[in-house]
Amino acid sequence: MEREIDLLRRNIQRAKAQGFVFDDEDQLQSPVASSYSHTRNPSLMGSDEAVSSLLHLKRGGGGSYSIPRVTHELDTVRLTDEAVNQLFSEYFTFYHPFLPFLNPAQPPDQYEAQHPLLFWSIIAVAARRYRPNPTLLTTLSGPLMHLLWTTIGEVPTSYFVVKALCLLCSWPLPTSTTSSDPTHILCGVMTKTATMIGLHRPNHSQDFSRVSVELNREQLHDRITTWAVCNIVAQNIGTAYGQPASTLYDWTLATKSSGDGDQVNLSPELEARVQIERFCDKVSKEMYSNASDPRGVAGDEHRAMLMRVYRRDFAELQAPILSQQLGPVVNLHLRAAGLHLRLAGFFDSSTTPGYMDDLMGLWRATTAFLDELLEVEKVTSPPETARGSILLYATNYIQQMLVAAGFALLKLLRSFFAKTIDFERGRTLFHQTIQAIRATSVAHNDLQSRLAELMVQMWNGARVGAVPDSDYDMTDESPIQIDDSLQLKVRCRHSMSLVFDSIWRWREEYQALGRGTLDALKQPTNPDSANESSASSSHLDSTLIPPHGLHGNTTSGGNTSGGNNGMLGPANGGGLTPVPSGLSAPVSSAPSMMGGMGYGGETNYDFFDPQHWMLDGLVDFTYNFAPPLEGA
Template identity: 65%
Template sequence: MDAGQGAQGGGATSPTTSIRPGTGNSYKRKRSGAEFESSPGSGGEENEDEGERRRQPGVKRACNECRQQKLRCDVVQDPFTTCSRCNRLKLECKIESNFKRVGKRSKHAEMEKQIDRLRRQLQRAQAQGFMVEDDEEMESPMGNGVYSRNNQSFMGSDEAVSSLLHLKQGGSYSLPRIVYEIENVGLTEDATNHLFNEFWAYYHRFLPFLDSLQSPQHYYQQEHLLFWAIISVASRRYTVDPGLLTSLSGPLSRLLWQTVGGVPNNHFVVKALCLICTWPLPTSTTSTDPTHILNGVMMKAATGIGLHRPSHTQDFSRVSVDLNKEQLHDRVTTWAICNIVAQSNGTGYGQPASTLYDWTLAVRPGDEGPFKLSPELEARLKIERFSDKISKEMYSNASDPRGLAGDEMRSMLTRVYRREFNELQVDILSRDHLSPIANLHLKAAGLHLRLSAFFDSPTTIGYMDDLMGLWRAAIAFLDLVFEIETASAESMPSGFLRYATNYILQMMFAAGFTLLKLLSSFFAREIEFERGRQLFHRTIQAIRSMSVINNDLPWRLAELMVQMWNGARVEQRSQMQQMRDNGNSNSNGHDRPTVIDDTLQLKVRCRMSMSLVFDSIWRWREEFQAQGRGSIEAMKNPTNPDSAAESSASSTHMDSTLIPPSQTSSSVHNQNQLQSQLLSAANTAAGSLTPNQSHHGLPSGMMGGVGYSESNYEVFDPLNWMLDGLVDFPYSYAAVQGLEANGLG
């Protein structure tokens, strides 16, 4: 109803009120309504001031104190004379043109709500273990910015909660103010700043696309999920509260799926997904690892809001969108990061990557506009585009049920991509101001290319050359890893592996499995065994250092790799092979040529370059299930990789399958037969798990540093251990110990 219609309704009413026409005492109702609804910033008192000035022609305006109480005021403005009320009550009498009344009723209602809320929080705090003491002062339960109780993190409320927990006049608990909360986890401002500083200092260099100059509050206002994603990444090595990551995993996962389901998303949600896919939350089994799914969600969310067409975002929005140069560049950078993350995860998981390299990410020399990426991201993008070509050309053949290119085609593509890789390497290394991480991803792409050698048959032309290229690629990648790890440059402080991404971890496993398989095969005669042995052992230690939570996947995988090394007796076989070669050389004057067999062939061939890893899983599991069962207690102490060389007298159940009891080495015939059996069994047992495979219970070979002990075997189901784990992350170390003690790990 407009103003004219209101005038015709019988009783004239002001357009700023909600009084119905025809009601009596309209002025009184208006005054009482304004008193109830008034609040700072409201304009309800303006009409009252006009009426008050009309009633008192000699007084131009009441003072602040009298206006607040709605009392008559006899203040004189010129010359200024204090009103009688302020003079009598010793109040500061002043007149401010921008003064706004604060309604008592609304203020009281707000205070009542706050008191009720604080009472509920006090009850919750008491129910969760906090004690309110009257006789003695209680220490703060939050010394490091996070409430801790029962191995979990708890967020309190605010400074008012401190007063309520206090309950003793004159005392002081000095509880810090909680500023951020997600379910039962809370952070103070100091803890938040500490975590953000950790993220900028150690993690951001692996994925440099966020603005370190923005405050945590700014990220929280942009998107809660992005804020907590940064916190979760930084909490991986948060020594002040080592259990923070475990406490965050559940709440963050629920917030993640709730946010993703609330379409349409924004590009801040896409940024959060990039972080979560790069540093996934801990998980116990491959069946519960959502990273590959989140990769697809990330790319679909990005294209759904038009990140791939940042200059035409209007086409993907229902409202008008006008981006400035800085906002446009932010979206271009986010889209580039999406493709980098999607490709690296596709490579690491052996799955097709849902990348989209189009005009937006094309390299345009001389372009300095918003579409120009930083040198670091531009180099990373070129590397991932190279990896994308390898995956699509070698492992996406529409004419093959497994997607593999034919042997001849793969051999030709390998030669072509070898030259392209060399050109890419020259380009990357010639650039200035690049971090060592760019070169590390380049070496990982080279390993991704060379892993195709495991798909070749022994009769393929250049088979040995391809294996040698694979050996060199694995050595080059691991050498650079350890070079960066021990470096102390300002751009890359030592110990970077503790903060490395999941993709680097996956490629380290691929390189370690490559060493194990090659050193356990006929190809061991062609390479430097001692160098490979030392590098394999360093890889084990590096993977252990990347463990985030006790008994998590990196730790258990390292233990499993040691068990495979010891079980295959790689070093003993190498020594026997060397003795045989020396004997042949002395008698014949030259070395016997290497006998090539099919022991390096893969059964699993549908996981692209990571098929080696998945193939090793099944080979190891089949051998393990067929020959014996292991002990859960093996996880308590790290195994010495050199223990196999000292355990010939007391072999394990698996070792006994490698060396039949009736065998002796009294003759050359028996020795050769022993070598043959060792070779066959070792290649069958030389398997491993992926970085996403779960590990609930491991063989007793991981128990100590002196091999395996058959007397320590306990019954466990390797299928449950590998696929359906009994314990899901996040879990505390105490919980794991309890499960192990009860034989349930």
């Protein structure tokens, strides 16, 4: 535009040399964009209008020539100040309460000045449900991942990078195959970066720097808060993914105020969250880190003793936190910690002392977590609007615990234990849990929606030979036949072993026998629909057995269309070698995040898959979002 303006200026100079006459008024207004009332060359008429418009655009003026001014760019992503302000408002309104460690009063430009990765991470989190531009997250994911790995590759020395990683671990960018989910790796990078730059020793930062570092009280508080959130997030990832947590609860987080005026304390909410996650850390390390067991699980007697100890610890933790009335997010994480503890009940055998008591404790912890979540959802999401819904903005950790609670209900209600509880209440709660899991889905056909569908089909007996509710007649006074049907085969993933074990069970007992399929995601199955007929339940699942061929058409606008509506290709004969697959599914009840994406690529099945290799290939979209090849 500037070059064109310069060219037009030269043309005007040549026009003046040819005898053009300026009006005095126009000359005063603009020596470049002036009007000419007389000319000996009519073919040059109108150039002044073009110059005026170009100058108008260059100056960012309003009027008929104004266009939105792009102020922030990341590769192909371009945002105006208005969009950035809206996105930051979205983040601090809906996401900030889950991790209250950033400053809402700080302007977006200051976050960008601190570090571009932090700025764009906030944008990415806010883009998850951003209604004015539903495809923003899709467009942003590739450039942001490039910026992320470039930043990590350059060995970051800024604690603002740690803040960005806290956000990206809590609200990961969308991915379909769990082996391509870098959250567990990023969590390790986050904690190692934090210790490398001395966040765990904020009063002695100079020990980790080549230059002298002097922090004022505000800077010191910010670093302590960031270190606390770093540990909270690391523990959440460890618990949710069934992996050892890379946390460090040492002096910095253990120190209490002793009247020292220089002592910097966390906010009551974050202090409570740290206490809750320290409890989860103790449970994981003691219950699932037995050096004498190849799977790390404590023996039955030792686990029973630990359960008694931690039951008391949890009661002592719960009372003061609830009395402070710190808000629904803190209470929800407290209930999640109780569920994390009680899920160890599935490791017991029927001969373990207090077996039925442990199962009852598990039932109560499960219902307490779900009741807390659903009650908060009812309060924050009135019927006329879903914008306040806590489920729409929940962290990855809350989503994983919700799935674990759903599978716990499913397992307990379809066992001998159902005779000891209010089955109808459990059934209703299970239905509500399915709806809640589907609400957390950010895209049609993603892992959350598929897990919900899988859960429903297990409840219905995969539509074939379902166990009728009449088998759980509460008036039946016959003795309960206790067996080992509730024990887990998968036992290496801590409290999340239940989730992975349930997926194996579905595959072996339903999907492999042709009784289960996830094709029903086009029209999600309702619980208790076992008597409904379904053509899709008569063949092997075409998603867990990797499909072949690309399906679906994409429009130029990035939205998907076509008759497949999210259906993947047919099974490839039962092989386990993944091949490229495509997806063409519109979003249901959530902004579109998958339109126009390309899918495929080879999957690596390794031990650190956060959702187990069984779920790989369900929705093959990765961070580069390459478009599908023509004619593929």
